[in-house]
Amino acid sequence: MTATLTNIYAPYLMNVDEIIEEAPGIRTLKLMFQDEEAGKSFAFKAGQFGLYSVFGAGECTFCIASGATRKGYIECSFQKVGRVTNALRDVELGDTVGFRGPYGNHFPLDEKVKGHNVVFIGMGIGLAPVRSVIWTCLDERDQYEDVTIIYGARSAELMVYKRELAEWAKMPGVKFVKTVDPGGNPPGWDGEVGFVPTIVEKAAPSPKDAFAILCGPPIGIKFTLPVLLKLGFDPERIYTTLENRMKCGIGKCGRCNVGGKYVCKEGPVFTAAELKALPAEY
Amino acid sequence: MATIITAGNLTRLAGELMKAGCRVIAPAKLDGMVVFKAITDEHEMLPEGEYILPHSSFKEFVFPRTECILRYRLGEQGKVSYEATNLDAEPAQAAIGCRPCDAASLPILDKVFGWDYRDEFYFKRREKLTVVSIACSRAGERCYCTSVGCAPDSKAGSDILLKKTAGDKYVVEALSDKGRQLAEKHASLFEKAEGEPPVEVVDLKPAFDVEKIKPWLDTHFEDPLWLDMAARCMGCGTCAYGCPTCHCFDIVDEGDLRGGCRLKNWDTCAAVLFTKHGSGHNPRTSQEQRYRQRVMHKFKYYLEKFGLRACVGCGRCSNRCPVGQDLYAVLKTIAERAAK
Amino acid sequence: MYLKRDEVLKRGKVGLVVKGCDARAVTGLIQESQVARERLVLIGMACDGVGEPLLDMCKHCDVHTPAGPGADAHRLACDYVSGKATVADAKPEDEGWLDDVRKIEALMPPERWAFWQEKLSRCIRCYACRQVCPLCYCKRCLVEKNEPQWISSSAHEAGNFAWNIIRAMHLAGRCIGCGACERACPQDIPLTLLNKKMAESVARHFKYRAGYDPTAAPAVKAFDKADENDFFR
Ligand SMILES: Cc1cc2nc3c(=O)[nH]c(=O)nc-3n(C[C@H](O)[C@H](O)[C@H](O)COP(=O)(O)OP(=O)(O)OC[C@H]3O[C@@H](n4cnc5c(N)ncnc54)[C@H](O)[C@@H]3O)c2cc1C
Ligand code: SF4
Ligand code: SF4
Ligand code: SF4
Ligand code: SF4
Ligand code: SF4
Ligand code: FES
Numbered sequence: 001m002t003a004t005l006t007n008i009y010a011p012y013l014m015n016v017d018e019i020i021e022e023a024p025g026i027r028t029l030k031l032m033f034q035d036e037e038a039g040k041s042f043a044f045k046a047g048q049f050g051l052y053s054v055f056g057a058g059e060c061t062f063c064i065a066s067g068a069t070r071k072g073y074i075e076c077s078f079q080k081v082g083r084v085t086n087a088l089r090d091v092e093l094g095d096t097v098g099f100r101g102p103y104g105n106h107f108p109l110d111e112k113v114k115g116h117n118v119v120f121i122g123m124g125i126g127l128a129p130v131r132s133v134i135w136t137c138l139d140e141r142d143q144y145e146d147v148t149i150i151y152g153a154r155s156a157e158l159m160v161y162k163r164e165l166a167e168w169a170k171m172p173g174v175k176f177v178k179t180v181d182p183g184g185n186p187p188g189w190d191g192e193v194g195f196v197p198t199i200v201e202k203a204a205p206s207p208k209d210a211f212a213i214l215c216g217p218p219i220g221i222k223f224t225l226p227v228l229l230k231l232g233f234d235p236e237r238i239y240t241t242l243e244n245r246m247k248c249g250i251g252k253c254g255r256c257n258v259g260g261k262y263v264c265k266e267g268p269v270f271t272a273a274e275l276k277a278l279p280a281e282y
Numbered sequence: 283m284a285t286i287i288t289a290g291n292l293t294r295l296a297g298e299l300m301k302a303g304c305r306v307i308a309p310a311k312l313d314g315m316v317v318f319k320a321i322t323d324e325h326e327m328l329p330e331g332e333y334i335l336p337h338s339s340f341k342e343f344v345f346p347r348t349e350c351i352l353r354y355r356l357g358e359q360g361k362v363s364y365e366a367t368n369l370d371a372e373p374a375q376a377a378i379g380c381r382p383c384d385a386a387s388l389p390i391l392d393k394v395f396g397w398d399y400r401d402e403f404y405f406k407r408r409e410k411l412t413v414v415s416i417a418c419s420r421a422g423e424r425c426y427c428t429s430v431g432c433a434p435d436s437k438a439g440s441d442i443l444l445k446k447t448a449g450d451k452y453v454v455e456a457l458s459d460k461g462r463q464l465a466e467k468h469a470s471l472f473e474k475a476e477g478e479p480p481v482e483v484v485d486l487k488p489a490f491d492v493e494k495i496k497p498w499l500d501t502h503f504e505d506p507l508w509l510d511m512a513a514r515c516m517g518c519g520t521c522a523y524g525c526p527t528c529h530c531f532d533i534v535d536e537g538d539l540r541g542g543c544r545l546k547n548w549d550t551c552a553a554v555l556f557t558k559h560g561s562g563h564n565p566r567t568s569q570e571q572r573y574r575q576r577v578m579h580k581f582k583y584y585l586e587k588f589g590l591r592a593c594v595g596c597g598r599c600s601n602r603c604p605v606g607q608d609l610y611a612v613l614k615t616i617a618e619r620a621a622k
Numbered sequence: 623m624y625l626k627r628d629e630v631l632k633r634g635k636v637g638l639v640v641k642g643c644d645a646r647a648v649t650g651l652i653q654e655s656q657v658a659r660e661r662l663v664l665i666g667m668a669c670d671g672v673g674e675p676l677l678d679m680c681k682h683c684d685v686h687t688p689a690g691p692g693a694d695a696h697r698l699a700c701d702y703v704s705g706k707a708t709v710a711d712a713k714p715e716d717e718g719w720l721d722d723v724r725k726i727e728a729l730m731p732p733e734r735w736a737f738w739q740e741k742l743s744r745c746i747r748c749y750a751c752r753q754v755c756p757l758c759y760c761k762r763c764l765v766e767k768n769e770p771q772w773i774s775s776s777a778h779e780a781g782n783f784a785w786n787i788i789r790a791m792h793l794a795g796r797c798i799g800c801g802a803c804e805r806a807c808p809q810d811i812p813l814t815l816l817n818k819k820m821a822e823s824v825a826r827h828f829k830y831r832a833g834y835d836p837t838a839a840p841a842v843k844a845f846d847k848a849d850e851n852d853f854f855r
Contacts, residue, residue, distance in 0.1 A: 006402045007366040009351045009533070009544070016360075055354040055362045056542060058535040060560070081560035083768045095360030218563060244565065245557050247533045250399040253549070254530035255556055257575075258565070259503075260583040265398065279503045281565045281575075312744075313810050338746075338808075347746050348776040519748035520808045536774055547776050548746065555766055604750045604806030 008250060011053055011098030012038055016091050017073065022160040023153075026125060027089065028065065028077040031099060039072045046109060046133040047241065047269045050101025051249045052076060057087035061246045063268070064102060065128040067135025074099065077128040077160060103249040105269050107133050107213055107239055117146040119205040121224060123196050123216025124153055127160055129241055129268075130215045138171065148175040148205045152196035152220075155184030177203050197223045200231075207232035214240045218282065225272055235273035242267050242275075242282050258282045284475045285454040287444065289329060291471040292452065295414075296378055297324035298468055305375040307343050309336045318342070318380070330379055330446070334422045335596060339384050339526030340377050344391065344407045347523070348547045351403065351533075355541040364544075369406040376412040376464070383427045383594040385415045385439035387526035393588035394529055403546065412460045415440040416452065419482040424597030426610050429488040432594045435481075445481035453481050489610070490617035492581075492591070498620035499582040503574075511615065512573035515552065515607045521576070521599035522550035527592045530556075551575045577612060636662055640700065641669040642685030646798040646833030647756035649698045653836055654796075656759055659698075666690060666700030670709045679801045679814075682719035684711040696835040719799075723818050738783075744809040745782040747775065751803035751813055752789065757796045764788065786816065794820035798833035 018030035033039030046068045053059040060082075066075035080089050091097060107113070118137065122130040130151075137144055149168055153159040159178070169176040179192035179199040192199050196216070205212075212233050214224055221240055228238050244256040244263040256263040259279045261270075270278075287295070296306045300321075308327035310319040316333040318340040319326065354364040377384075388408065395404040417435035418425070427433055437443055441461030444452035454472060456462040465472060522528040532549040536542050549556060552572050558564040566572050584592035593609075600608040640648060645666060651657045666688030671680030690703035712718075726734060749765075752758045765773045765785055773788055774781035790797075790813070797817045804813045825831055 007351065008399045008401060009546070010364075010366040013362065013364075053535070053544075055356060055364070055544075056535050056537055058544075059533055083771075085560065086769065092360055096362035098362075098364075217561070243559065245559055247531070247549075251397060252395060252399070252401055252529070253532070254394075254551065254579075255549070257579070257583065259578075260586045281571070315810055348778050348781070516753040518750035518753040518806070519746070520750045520806075523746045523748050524808060532775070534771075534775060536771070536776060545776050550748075553749075602808045604754050604802075604808075 009100070009248070011051070011059075011100040012042075014074075014097050014099045016093055016095045016097060019091075019093060022077060022162070023158045026077060026079050026158075026160055028075055028160075029088070029091070029097075030066075030073055030075050031097065032073050034096070042071075042074075044068055044074075044102035045106035046136040047106035047129055047239075048102035048104050049129075049249070049268060050074070050076075050099050050103060051246075052078075052084075052088065053098035053100075054084055054087040054091065055096070055098060057084045059098070059247070060084040060088075061243075061249060063129040063132065063241070065131050067132055067139055069136050069139040077125060077131075079125050101249065104264055104267055107269055109133065109136060112237075113137075113211045114143050115145065117148075117206070117208070117210035118144055119148040119210055119212045120150065121196065121200060121212065121214040121216075122149075122151045123220040123224075124158070125160060126216030126220065126241075127151055128215075130213060131161055131164070133213055134168070138168075138174070141171075141173065145209070146175070147173060148177070148203070150177045150179070150196065150200055150203060150205075152179040152181070152199060153184070154181045156180050156186050156189055156191075158184070175203075175205075195223070196220055197227045200224055200227050204231060207234070210237070212238045214238060218243075225275075229272070233272075235276065236271050238272035239269055240272065240275070241269055244282060284477070284479055285456075285465070286447070286451050286473050286475045286479070287454050287471060288473075289450040289452070292378065292444075293324050293327060295468055295471050296321070296327050296376075298471070299376050299378075300324065303373055305343075305373045307340055307375060307377040308379050309333050318377070320375075327379060330416050334418065334420055335381055335383070335425070335598070337598075337602075338524050339387060339596070339598065340380055341387065341391070341526050343375060343377070344388070344411060345395075345404055345529060345531075345548075348545055349403060350543040351546050352544045353541065354535075354537070354544065356537075356539065367403070369403065372406060372410055374410045374412070375407070376414060378414045380413060380415045381418055381596075382415050382434060382436045382438070382440060382443065383425075383432055383596040384526050385413045386427075386432050386436055386594045388413065388439035390527045390584075390588075390590050390592055390594070391529055393590060394584075397588070412441045412464050413439060414442040414444065414461075414464075417443060417445045417481070417483050419446045419484055421484045421486050422597060422601075424600045424608075424610055425486065425595065426489055426597060427595035428486045429490055429610075429613070430492050430591055430593050430595040434486055435483045445483060447479040447481050451479075453479055490614045491621070492613070492617070494617045494620035495581045495613060496585060498616050499578055503578075507615070507619070508570045508574045511612050512570045512607070514605050515569050515573045515603075516605055517552045517554060517569050517572060518604065519548070519550035519552060520602050520604060521607070521609075522552060523548055524598040524602045526594060526596060526598070527580070551579065573607075577609070577616075581613075637665065638662055639665045639667055640688060641667055641672075642683065642688045643669075643679070643798065643800050644756075645688045645698050645700065646685060647800060649833045649836045650757050650796055650798055651759070652698070654757075659836070664688075664698075664700040664702075666703035668703070668705035677801060678719070678722075679799055682712045682716055684713075684716075686711055695837055698836045720818060720822055722812075723815055723822065726815060739779070741811050742782045742786050743779055744811055745777060745786060746809060747777045747782070747785065748808060750806040750808060754802045754806040755793070755797075756800065756802070757793060757798070758789075764792070786811070786813070789813075790816035790820055793817060795824040795828065795830060796832050797821060 013034040014031035017032045020028040049063045051059045062076040065077045185193045242263045246256045247253040249264045251262045251265040310326040315337045317337045352364045352366045395401040441458045443455045456465050530549045532547045580592040668687040688700050689697040773784045
């Protein structure tokens with residue numbers, strides 16, 4: 001293995017083990033460590049992210065979308081937007097890609113959420129980090145109280161993890177709500193129709209003894225946060241993630257800060273209370 | 283008893299070091315400019331009286347403008363291998379004749395490159411660097427080290443500090459093990475003098491009270507002053523690239539179908555693309571926001587995080603800005619506002 | 623260079639004080655449809671030249687006094703003009719502005735290469751040259767395009783040659799010779815040499831000088847069947 005301890009920019013080499021077409025423009029890659037030892041010792045916590053690279057194109061940042069309880073591999077889901085994500089789209093089974101991480105903080109499942117109710121809210125591809133927590137939580141289902149999952153996308157076609165959504169819906173003790181933006185509902189749609197904030201208000205998960213975990217595009221978060229607060233959620237118990245542009249992921253390159261916080265190190269997970277204290281530069 | 287080195291022996295020291303395989307970084311002429319250069323002849327080193335502050339800082343020698351962090355090879359069927367850059371073979375280096383402000387930038391850079399994850403690219407070069415600085419007996423128009431808590435004879439970051447005394451000689455103060463080792467190794471170049479020879483250090487009065495800056499920044503993230511102060515900034519990288527303490531970088535891959543390099547390149551918060559998301563969303567859309575980041579980062583965020591300001595008051599950003607954006611004036615304005 | 627900023631454009635009509643050379647820059651922007659004449663109120667100022675010592679470009683300036691209302695259509699007419707220059711405009715046959723270019727041209731190729739190698743190796747890719755240039759107005763500069771990465775963004779030799787040559791090429795027939803880029807360059811790279819060489823080539827081959835005639839089609843855009851080069855036909 002070439003990833004030496006001293007070169008903090010050296011990635012693990014990973015094999016692309018599975019490619020899943022999630023939605024137009026969105027794919028999930030399952031990556032196996034080429035070095036089995038590294039794979040065995042690799043551990044992360046839900047909410048953390050990494051830098052994925054296509055050699056020759058560069059690096060880009062995604063959260064780790066697989067559950068922290070699943071060992072030996074990691075998954076990432078990405079949307080193609082630029083140079084690296086386009087190149088990542090062209091990789092084939094068995095190709096080598098780079099990964100370094102895990103970086104950043106995480107959702108405090110073990111520290112805080114265990115033993116309480118939890119409401120997951122995902123918007124668009126923002127379901128990726130939430131999925132990691134959902135699986136981490138569902139794999140240890142007995143350690144949590146009520147679980148609610150609310151997921152919204154622009155249209156039914158654009159929903160990610162379609163097969164898993166069905167699985168979650170069927171799970172005992174899981175309240176699952178899916179929704180699409182008005183107009184995004186195909187004939188025979190069995191979910192809700194409406195923007196996520198509206199649906200959250202309608203579903204009105206109880207704030208009692210509950211934590212909320214919310215991820216999505218900045219605009220979605222902006223409009224959903226007030227709804228949660230209105231429902232009575234404690235700002236200290238609402239967790240969300242910021243996605244600032246990153247290059248190093250480890251507090252060196254200087255581009256991810258929001259005010260005095262480096263999102264790559266003190267984030268990407270923030271509580272609503274912490275967000276409020278930051279300047280609106282995200 | 284004081285230790286002394288003559289100007290002539292300082293030049294000889296550069297020569298001896300070079301002979302021993304050390305890279306000597308010294309102020310030297312380049313066209314009309316005085317720059318820090320890896321000299322090849324000790325006489326390239328300018329006499330201390332001929333410059334106040336070299337044009338750019340010596341940070342290039344610990345944090346190059348571009349450097350390869352790993353070399354990759356693209357193999358058959360999508361297989362890739364790579365070799366991480368190893369800097370163990372880098373030569374020892376000595377910066378001779380730099381100023382205390384430049385030296386003081388090193389402990390500042392140590393913080394960001396060392397917190398939690400240790401950036402070996404910086405530290406390997408840093409550890410191999412011995413800093414011999416000369417206290418300033420003159421100051422430039424935009425020298426304001428004393429205003430930001432630094433000084434013309436401050437010791438931070440120097441391994442040896444020289445202070446000018448009569449007869450083209452310098453009083454030597456070895457400040458670290460590295461400095462003492464260097465002085466011992468080249469002991470024949472140093473001499474002893476009776477008592478404490480008087481030294482010449484410029485008396486530079488602070489122009490504003492730096493303690494007032496952070497409290498003002500704490501409460502004025504939004505303020506019309508930013509627009510007034512920063513509208514002229516046009517977002518180049520001149521201030522950041524010349525600054526001894528700026529440390530932002532980009533990571534890019536460059537190569538062909540067979541392989542290439544992953545590079546770490548200087549970058550700057552003044553650039554539009556610096557923070558732009560893949561989605562097109564940009565947290566800092568205007569130049570005022572970007573300039574505010576510069577000031578906030580140096581005088582608030584860095585201080586909060588690492589206990590040091592990310593500015594040594596060298597004045598390079600003011601001197602080099604193509605449109606005359608003057609950090610000194612900005613800070614002075616802020617300090618005055620804060621005093622009201 | 624501030625003229626193209628969103629912050630400025632938002633504010634409607636802009637009053638601008640221009641010297642003769644600045645008027646040439648504005649002419650260029652009008653020619654390239656970057657700004658509409660109607661949006662500007664131009665106040666021309668006569669200028670005997672600036673800089674101490676006098677800038678080289680000012681010594682060879684032929685627009686000391688900007689054209690005022692009623693000037694012929696082939697000069698940009700300011701709304702007001704203040705003063706009259708006391709020095710005479712340079713004559714068209716004055717080739718003094720090319721002296722330094724000729725000096726470099728006279729070097730043997732290896733020396734010339736070494737000259738540029740030394741100069742361009744200094745470039746730190748701060749892009750101050752681009753940022754101050756009145757005619758560099760692209761929202762996304764070629765060097766910032768990464769699909770594909772046309773120009774390496776790294777400050778190594780190959781990257782710097784690519785950047786500096788392409789910058790000069792993109793300004794061929796457009797650069798009005800204001801010298802702002804060279805003055806802005808923190809590394810003292812003689813960018814004007816490149817620009818002048820381009821200007822001279824364009825003048826020789828296309829009989830075109832940038833920033834004089836707001837009605838003329840810019841050299842890089844013009845297409846003429848009578849062109850002496852056959853690749854256009
Ligand atoms: C903590 C964190 C977690 C994240 N998790 C995920 C995730 O799970 N899934 C996911 O999909 N994304 C995620 N992102 C976002 C993801 O990092 C970016 O989408 C990705 O880095 C884009 O990389 P790129 O190289 O493809 O884009 P780049 O090519 O680097 O593009 C970046 C910039 O260049 C611009 N650009 C690029 N090419 C062009 C062009 N030709 N013309 C004009 N402009 C152009 C873009 O607008 C953008 O400003 C996450 C980000 C963070 C910080
Ligand atoms: S302050 Fe000056 S040097 Fe710095 S980015 Fe702005 S224009 Fe460039
Ligand atoms: S901010 Fe300006 S004065 Fe301060 S260290 Fe940097 S270049 Fe020098
Ligand atoms: S001032 Fe800007 S470029 Fe310099 S270190 Fe801070 S964020 Fe980076
Ligand atoms: S001289 Fe430089 S700044 Fe002026 S127009 Fe030409 S290229 Fe642009
Ligand atoms: S201003 Fe000078 S150093 Fe900066 S990018 Fe242009 S040529 Fe290079
Ligand atoms: S991503 Fe580099 S500092 Fe945060």
